[in-house]
Amino acid sequence: MLKISAFAKLAQTTRRTLILYDKQNVFKPEYVSPEGYRFYNYDQLYELSFILTLRKLGLSLDEIKQISSDSDKKSPNALLTNLQDRVDNQIHDLLAVKQSLSTRMAVINMETPIHRDQPYINEHQRQTFWQSATLHDCSRQQIAQAFAQFYKQLDPLVSINGKCSGFVLDLPDENAANFINAPFRLIKEATTPINTDLTTIDRPAGNYLAIDIDNDDTAIRNGIDLLHQYAISKHLSLCGPLWQINVNEDIRMAEATTAILRLEYLVSD
CATH class of the missing domain: 1.10.1660.10 (Multidrug-efflux Transporter Regulator; Chain: A; Domain 2)
Known part of the structure; x- marks a missing residue:
């Protein structure tokens, strides 16, 4: 012994x-x-x-x-049956985690060219996003509260999958002066069906006039002005809303943002 x-x-x-x-x-x-x-x-x-x-x-x-x-x-009794169910559920959850992490790693490994402060044309396929309720207050407190509520309604794994996230703003005519008071919604790319009461919004396929800028209010307003001036110089007609996308989002940071944002307007045919 x-x-x-x-x-x-x-x-x-x-x-x-x-x-x-x-x-x-x-x-x-x-x-x-x-x-x-x-x-x-x-x-x-x-x-x-x-x-x-x-x-x-x-x-x-x-x-x-x-x-x-x-x-x-x-x-065998009910406890053993429950044990088997618990194992099956854990296997399902782990496979979901693995898939989410694989998706995020694939996104991380895809280099995203940055065109800082320089307007350019960005082509998109049709995308669907989950969206929050419309908000009218761009204060940090309001955004943080909305962010917490929005991601609470999503599957926890959705927040780390590395897919597109950001804001969509009702800002027609590329008017930077109205940016701070523009109604907006939080968005997250819809990848797999989940049980949620959130509605979705489609970003149409097409060419978008885009610019990559620093993540602060002054840079955003300057970016909108640059898009407006470029559209005039190239005789482009732009359609709202304004898409504000996080570039290579970082889930450790507030609002899942990084230091770089991409502003985009759809170019009308």
């Missing part, structure tokens, strides 16, 4: 865990000496490995005791 420390090492657990399991009647040693020393058989390793696996799956000690009882070993 093995002393408790040797058995714990063999099972890749701790002496403290074995003592706890003994006191909670979850897993008992094969023999306890008159001096109180615990001893275990090699054959007990298989049962302990099963118990440790159940703990990793999040089962409580009481649930494990029920599953490990003599009667439950002889016939």
Whole structure:
């Protein structure tokens, strides 16, 4: 037989865990000496490995005791069925996490050319975005509150998938003076169906007049002016709304933004 420390090492657990399991009647040693020393058989390793696996799956000690009882070993019961369902759900969740992370890594690995402070034509395919309710206050507090509410309604994995996010503003005629008071909505590219009450908005396919600028109000107003001047010089007709897209969004930062924003207006045919 093995002393408790040797058995714990063999099972890749701790002496403290074995003592706890003994006191909670979850897993008992094969023999306890008159001096109180615990001893275990090699054959007990298989049962302990099963118990440790159940703990990793999040089962409580009481649930494990029920599953490990003599009667439950002889016939499956509701707890075992629930355990199987829990494992299936965890597999589903992990696959979803894997897919979301793979999507984000693919986006990260795609280099996005930056045209800072220089208008250019950007071609888009049709895209669908989830959108928040319309807001009329561009204060940091209002945006932060709206951001928290918006992403609460989305699947948590959507926020980290690296897909397009930003704002859509009702700002016709490229009038930068009206930017600060323009009604706006938060948007996030809709990739897979989710259970949400959020509505969607489509960004039509076509050519967009775009500019990449710093993420601050002054730069945004300057960017809108540059788009307006470029459109006049090239005899382009632009359609609202204004799309304000985060370039290479960073989920660690407020509003999931980075230092670079892309402003875009659809060019009319």
